[in-house]
Amino acid sequence: MSTRLAFYSVSAVVLIGTTYSVLYNTYLDTSNPLLTHLPHPLGKTHYWANKANPMNVYFIKQAWGWTSAAFLFAWATGTPSTRTAVRLTRWLTATATWLIFTAWFFGPALIERIVLASGGECVLATPSGDPISLPAEYCHAHTIVSPATHPNLFTSSSSLVLSPDWAGARPRLRKGHDVSGHIFLLTLSILLLAQQLGPSFTLTRWSTPHTAAVWFNMALLGIWLFASGTTSIYFHSPGEKISGYLLGLACFLLAQVPGNMISAMTPHEKPHSS
Numbered sequence: 001m002s003t004r005l006a007f008y009s010v011s012a013v014v015l016i017g018t019t020y021s022v023l024y025n026t027y028l029d030t031s032n033p034l035l036t037h038l039p040h041p042l043g044k045t046h047y048w049a050n051k052a053n054p055m056n057v058y059f060i061k062q063a064w065g066w067t068s069a070a071f072l073f074a075w076a077t078g079t080p081s082t083r084t085a086v087r088l089t090r091w092l093t094a095t096a097t098w099l100i101f102t103a104w105f106f107g108p109a110l111i112e113r114i115v116l117a118s119g120g121e122c123v124l125a126t127p128s129g130d131p132i133s134l135p136a137e138y139c140h141a142h143t144i145v146s147p148a149t150h151p152n153l154f155t156s157s158s159s160l161v162l163s164p165d166w167a168g169a170r171p172r173l174r175k176g177h178d179v180s181g182h183i184f185l186l187t188l189s190i191l192l193l194a195q196q197l198g199p200s201f202t203l204t205r206w207s208t209p210h211t212a213a214v215w216f217n218m219a220l221l222g223i224w225l226f227a228s229g230t231t232s233i234y235f236h237s238p239g240e241k242i243s244g245y246l247l248g249l250a251c252f253l254l255a256q257v258p259g260n261m262i263s264a265m266t267p268h269e270k271p272h273s274s
Contacts, residue, residue, distance in 0.1 A: 120176025
């Protein structure tokens with residue numbers, strides 16, 4: 001799959017899936033603290049709307065790990081002419097953008113900062129369904145909060161309905177613009193893998209390990225495109241899905257900059273067979 005075809009494919013999938021979600025009201029607004037902790041309303045009748053489906057649990061939640069494994073497999077099994085610093089630099093830059101937006105950026109990840117800047121709050125979902133607002137640092141810490149672990153937080157009247165045996169939950173940032181992290185990551189992964197497969201198709205022959213690597217990459221591309229569709233149909237508001245797609249596209253373009261600089265300074269060699 002060429003980079004251009006990958007771009008057209010993921011763009012069409014996200015657009016069609018998002019449009020479908022609006023026309024048929026199939027999406028779950030994950031920014032709504034009253035809804036986000038509940039099962040998807042369509043979870044019992046639509047298999048992919050259930051967050052416990054294997055693709056979500058074993059693939060999407062570990063998406064960058066799978067993407068990195070696929071890229072490194074193809075890169076390591078290629079020929080010296082395709083095992084270039086340019087390709088490695090693009091993957092490293094994309095990995096850095098993933099970390100900055102989803103894990104840490106001199107403190108909270110940028111996606112968390114976007115939620116707070118757009119009016120988000122740190123919310124703890126309780127068994128009664130009544131959310132409790134907490135200081136933002138509790139969400140940044142990503143730890144379980146309960147009456148047993150943080151008794152000082154449960155001094156209001158709302159705490160009276162909570163059992164002291166309640167195990168607690170992890171508070172989440174809600175109410176603001178919750179950029180779809182899944183669409184962001186899937187878009188970035190699809191574009192990066194498609195681009196990184198390009199050098200393999202310039203070779204006249206593939207070794208057995210490289211053949212396996214190429215098929216692994218192609219299979220993962222198919223899974224990521226399908227996952228983009230299910231996420232677009234069932235989760236996040238339309239604006240959050242579109243912003244996730246645009247962010248993924250922007251990070252892919254950003255990943256080209258260091259690689260292009262290296263490419264401009266490196267003599268090009270003609271690829272040969274593996």
